[in-house]
Every structure is written in C-alpha cells, then in structure tokens.
Amino acid sequence: MEHVQSEKLFAQAKSVIPGGVNSPVRAFKSVGCNPIFIEKASGSKIYDADGNEYIDFVGSWGPMILGHCHPKVVEAIQQTAAAGASFGAPTARETELAELVCAAYPNIEKVRMVSSGTEATMSAIRLARGYTGRDKILKFDGCYHGHADSLLVKAGSGLATFGVPTSPGVPADFAKYTLTATYNDLDEVKQLVTANNKEIACIILEPIAGNMGCVPPLPGFLEGLRELCTAEGIVLIIDEVMTGFRVAYGGAQERYGVRGDLVCLGKIIGGGLPVGAFGGKQEIMECLSPEGGVYQAGTLSGNPLAMSAGIATLKLLQEEGFYQQIEEKSLYLEKGLQQVTGSSSVATCWQRVGGMFCTYFQQGPVHSFADAVQSDTEQFGRFFRSMLAQGINLAPSQFEAGFMSVAHTQVDLDRTITAVERSLSQLAV
Numbered sequence: 001m002e003h004v005q006s007e008k009l010f011a012q013a014k015s016v017i018p019g020g021v022n023s024p025v026r027a028f029k030s031v032g033c034n035p036i037f038i039e040k041a042s043g044s045k046i047y048d049a050d051g052n053e054y055i056d057f058v059g060s061w062g063p064m065i066l067g068h069c070h071p072k073v074v075e076a077i078q079q080t081a082a083a084g085a086s087f088g089a090p091t092a093r094e095t096e097l098a099e100l101v102c103a104a105y106p107n108i109e110k111v112r113m114v115s116s117g118t119e120a121t122m123s124a125i126r127l128a129r130g131y132t133g134r135d136k137i138l139k140f141d142g143c144y145h146g147h148a149d150s151l152l153v154k155a156g157s158g159l160a161t162f163g164v165p166t167s168p169g170v171p172a173d174f175a176k177y178t179l180t181a182t183y184n185d186l187d188e189v190k191q192l193v194t195a196n197n198k199e200i201a202c203i204i205l206e207p208i209a210g211n212m213g214c215v216p217p218l219p220g221f222l223e224g225l226r227e228l229c230t231a232e233g234i235v236l237i238i239d240e241v242m243t244g245f246r247v248a249y250g251g252a253q254e255r256y257g258v259r260g261d262l263v264c265l266g267k268i269i270g271g272g273l274p275v276g277a278f279g280g281k282q283e284i285m286e287c288l289s290p291e292g293g294v295y296q297a298g299t300l301s302g303n304p305l306a307m308s309a310g311i312a313t314l315k316l317l318q319e320e321g322f323y324q325q326i327e328e329k330s331l332y333l334e335k336g337l338q339q340v341t342g343s344s345s346v347a348t349c350w351q352r353v354g355g356m357f358c359t360y361f362q363q364g365p366v367h368s369f370a371d372a373v374q375s376d377t378e379q380f381g382r383f384f385r386s387m388l389a390q391g392i393n394l395a396p397s398q399f400e401a402g403f404m405s406v407a408h409t410q411v412d413l414d415r416t417i418t419a420v421e422r423s424l425s426q427l428a429v
C-alpha cells in the first residue's frame, strides 16, 4: 500500500499548519507514522489521496453512526445550502432540532445550540458556576471535555492538592479551581466534596469514558454521584458529546437510568457538521442570557446547514431497530475478535458499550486512567500500522474508542477480524 500522495500533502501542510493538522491526534504521532490524507468517504469506507480504500472505524471520531454520506443527510445539506448558508437570525430548524433533543432526553427541558463539544462543556460549566455562585469544579482523570482552559487539568499528587495545568498557557491560578478525581472511585469524590464544602459548582463526567479507550461506569458510580450532587447542591453535568445518540438514542443516561442536571451533546447531533448543544433543567437554563445574566453567544450557533444535517440524522436514528442493528454488528465483531485474541499470546482486553469499543494491549480490566496507561502503547502502534496496511482505519491512539456504523457489513467485519488475527500473529513473533 503506497502513501506517496499523503506524504507529499503532509509535508506541504506542515509548512503552513502547526504540525500539519488542525487537531493534534490526527498527526499519528503516538503510532509512529505519518497521517493519511482523506479524499472522500462513502458508507463504511474511507479513501485516501493515493486511492487506497479502508474500512473506517473512526467515523470522524464518533459522528458518522449512519456511515459516511447517507443520501438523506447529503440531500438535506444541499437543499438548505441553496437557500442560504447563514443568517445570524433565528430559523424554524433550530426549534425543530431543539424539540428532537428535548424529546430524546427528558431531563433536557431547554437546550441551546453551539458549534462544538468544547463550546458546550465550557458554557455548561459557566452556567453551573453562575447558577450556584460557586467557583470550583470537579472532573475525572482521563475524561476529556474539550480544550477549555479550566478543563486542561489533571490531579496533583495528593487528594487535597489543587489541580495543576497540563498545558502551557493555562494559568495556575485558573487551574486551582479544578479538582480531579479517579474515574469510578466514588469514595475519592466524597472526600473531595467534604474537603471543599459548599465550594463546588459542578461535577462533570463522561458517563462512559471514551477518551481513555472505553471505560464503562462501575455499578453504583453514576447513581452515587447523582445522590451526592443532589444532597450537596452540586450541578451534575453529564457530558454525552460522544455517548449521546451513540449507545442509545437517549444516550448513556437512558442506558443507565441516571440523569444529569445539565447535559452536553455534540458529534452525532450534527451528522458530521459542527454542532454542540447543552441543556437541562429549566431553572438552570433560565440563568442564561438573554433570560438571565450568564453570558453565552455564537455567530454561527444554530447554523442552518448544521441544523439540517442534525435533524436528518436524528430522524434516521429513530427508525425501528436502529440501535438493535448497531448492537448486533458490534456483538458480531466482539465475538469474532474474542476468538482470535483468545488464541493469541499477545495480551489484550476488549471493552465495549453498544457501538463504542476499545482493545487495550494489556490484561485488563480497565476502570480508570491509571489502569488505561498500563497498556503497551508501542505494541498498539505496531498493531495500528499493520491494520492500516491491511485497509482497516482505526483511531491512531490506544486511548481512543472505535465506532460502529449501521453501514458496516458482515463482509467488513469478517475482513476486520481476519486482519486482527494476522496483525496479532505478526506481533507475537
């Protein structure tokens, strides 16, 4: 498989774009090779600039649950574009998508559209601070909520230590308002809440952690957080940017039956166009400008093209048996992979919820970020490159989830299983 054009395009990109990419993980740095440049995609397949075809399990990092270029989504975007790309004024489509979101998530009484997941979480946190009049926030190590300043923080050494920034450019003064805890460790959260009595505005988390692979919540974890937040007047923000409309139409909250006070959405809700959203209890959402004093705005928020793509996508997800199909395809892949990994000498651990999954190169199980980093990332890099050479496009990092789409066929899945078997046998020697 040749990557001559991709190499050329990457060299050219690097001279005008930092690192040649507009989002860091696209650079393939952690898997020891250069990125492929994509020309087009269709259904379960993606094609690079050299004309190579790949079965795609990245799905634009989550949004493409229908597969690429679903005709109904393409048609919706084209028709809307012909009537004007942006007006900076309200349109009926924004209400239509808002109604679909409120119907899917009963705890979302009101919702505001933004243009990315980062904007959704950043705005939800500002709102939680404005609503409670408290400054501190609590997040979990290994959960990603976009790149807002206060979220680029990981834990110091001790429980009582304030957060330290993980990126230059984030003032330490700023980071000290961010507390971090271990995912799935309810006792640690309780200690932090006690130590910061009535100072914590919100707890934000991924209900299934998909930015350190695929880590489901342990039984009682979400329930315990819900109980604690209610008792302490803390706003529970459930970040469903990845899991919303992914693990069920109503997201992880539908699957686990635990509801946040605020919810963040993104990825699938835009059908491949830039959309994020945050919503929740009316009483909290009313604090938002222009009804309340918490400021939040966006020139392209509720953009007509993006709303149309989102509406068309959600309507297709409502079709009878949609999530059943995603589950069956994912289970088929799971069973096939377990057979080949079980007979390999390479230690791997497969974790999955619905149509999101991860193979960790370690014994597992993985319940937290500290567990996830025990993986053999060198070995993952070799595995990734071997899979790519066999025409399978995986996320270029051990700590990212893979995504199933409804367009993946049994032939695609069989080819994937065979490729994994071959890659593992190469690793074992």
Ligand SMILES: *Cc1c(COP(=O)(O)O)cnc(C)c1O
Binding pocket: 115, 116, 117, 118, 119, 121, 144, 145, 146, 147, 206, 210, 211, 239, 240, 241, 242, 266, 267, 276
């Ligand atoms: C992708 C992601 C975000 C950030 O969304 P962007 O659209 O990339 O800004 C936030 N939270 C979670 C859980 C995500 O997976």
